[in-house]
Amino acid sequence: MSKVDIGKKMLSENDRLAAENRVRFAEAGLLVLNLISSPGSGKTALLESTLDRLPDGVRVLVIEGDVSTDRDIERVRAHGADGVQINTAGGCHLSAKMVGKVLPDLNLDGADVLFVENVGNLICPSTYDLGEDAKVVLLSTTEGDDKPMKYPAIFHESSVAVINKIDLLPHLTYDIERAEREIGVLNADCDILRVSALKGTGMDEWIAWILRKMKEKRGE
Amino acid sequence: MSKVDIGKKMLSENDRLAAENRVRFAEAGLLVLNLISSPGSGKTALLESTLDRLPDGVRVLVIEGDVSTDRDIERVRAHGADGVQINTAGGCHLSAKMVGKVLPDLNLDGADVLFVENVGNLICPSTYDLGEDAKVVLLSTTEGDDKPMKYPAIFHESSVAVINKIDLLPHLTYDIERAEREIGVLNADCDILRVSALKGTGMDEWIAWILRKMKEKRGE
Numbered sequence: 001m002s003k004v005d006i007g008k009k010m011l012s013e014n015d016r017l018a019a020e021n022r023v024r025f026a027e028a029g030l031l032v033l034n035l036i037s038s039p040g041s042g043k044t045a046l047l048e049s050t051l052d053r054l055p056d057g058v059r060v061l062v063i064e065g066d067v068s069t070d071r072d073i074e075r076v077r078a079h080g081a082d083g084v085q086i087n088t089a090g091g092c093h094l095s096a097k098m099v100g101k102v103l104p105d106l107n108l109d110g111a112d113v114l115f116v117e118n119v120g121n122l123i124c125p126s127t128y129d130l131g132e133d134a135k136v137v138l139l140s141t142t143e144g145d146d147k148p149m150k151y152p153a154i155f156h157e158s159s160v161a162v163i164n165k166i167d168l169l170p171h172l173t174y175d176i177e178r179a180e181r182e183i184g185v186l187n188a189d190c191d192i193l194r195v196s197a198l199k200g201t202g203m204d205e206w207i208a209w210i211l212r213k214m215k216e217k218r219g220e
Numbered sequence: 221m222s223k224v225d226i227g228k229k230m231l232s233e234n235d236r237l238a239a240e241n242r243v244r245f246a247e248a249g250l251l252v253l254n255l256i257s258s259p260g261s262g263k264t265a266l267l268e269s270t271l272d273r274l275p276d277g278v279r280v281l282v283i284e285g286d287v288s289t290d291r292d293i294e295r296v297r298a299h300g301a302d303g304v305q306i307n308t309a310g311g312c313h314l315s316a317k318m319v320g321k322v323l324p325d326l327n328l329d330g331a332d333v334l335f336v337e338n339v340g341n342l343i344c345p346s347t348y349d350l351g352e353d354a355k356v357v358l359l360s361t362t363e364g365d366d367k368p369m370k371y372p373a374i375f376h377e378s379s380v381a382v383i384n385k386i387d388l389l390p391h392l393t394y395d396i397e398r399a400e401r402e403i404g405v406l407n408a409d410c411d412i413l414r415v416s417a418l419k420g421t422g423m424d425e426w427i428a429w430i431l432r433k434m435k436e437k438r439g440e
Contacts, residue, residue, distance in 0.1 A: 040363025143260025
């Protein structure tokens, strides 16, 4: 079997397992968001800030994906979320199989939203469906405004792009309109939000986006 | 053949081609540095600043690796380097094969240093030898001080860690001593430099590091 055939077989096996996860999530009426970004764009900080701001009564689960360490699951647990950590042992993305394997450790029924924080990598996670409802790409103002066109696949795939660390804009040469324009060229249907997870700016719009998607998922 | 066997075969094939590249670089007496970081840590900005600061008479070549676009090679050419762009068409790292394929397009003889800017990815490039003399890992103060332990492989492999964007430290909660301590735990032999490619801080030490490695390579 050629390398290309092996690659295709791995992806189609992943798609099969993602479909199984998707059925399980639908049974539980659970919104599932797959968070993808470079290392250090602030995925965990966004989750912490989100957990602090979601209305009372919204039950949140988190799956944390990392190459190494369980630091992130400790951080989100401190903000009240139930969750599990997946260590990929060097692997550069989560797979549907890894996610499916930890679902028995989570109490899905009665939960409203599951955040899956993928491994910090703007490339490989874009091609692996986990069974999510939407991919959320996070980018940071400190990374340079040319990232959308340089890493186009994830912007094609995402339902929303969250531009984080806007509180640092006064200290940077980042052209946020350029980044937004490039995202629009790559995917006209991608919502775009400007936030500072640390300072709270724009978090109301992000919370409203999540609540709207939760309602859509429940068919309201 | 199992997935694991295929993976091992691909890596051993890469190692064979990396050894061929290494022979070619040795014949030319050329120092080759493989630059690895997350997207947006400032690899291209570091190269631009380096090109402006290397002594007259040092002949520099650049290979730019990107998933998409040829923006980076245009940037470094504007600072006087000869070079070529490799587009990986979605691929998450450079390979020895990709590098070997563009070497005929570069005039290696009489060149002093070749910078290979890898695809923006802190994970996958760490396992692919390109035939370089040293891996250079670049991290940025805006990415959070917990990155070394979260992405340990590249710190194991690197000869020097360059911590960029130190001019932004007053606006961040980044604990630079923590990051440096973690790098030291992972790899006691890894040199550590603090720079701001944009403002020029620490660039003298980085230039001195390169010149020292050039001398070592020529056996001086």
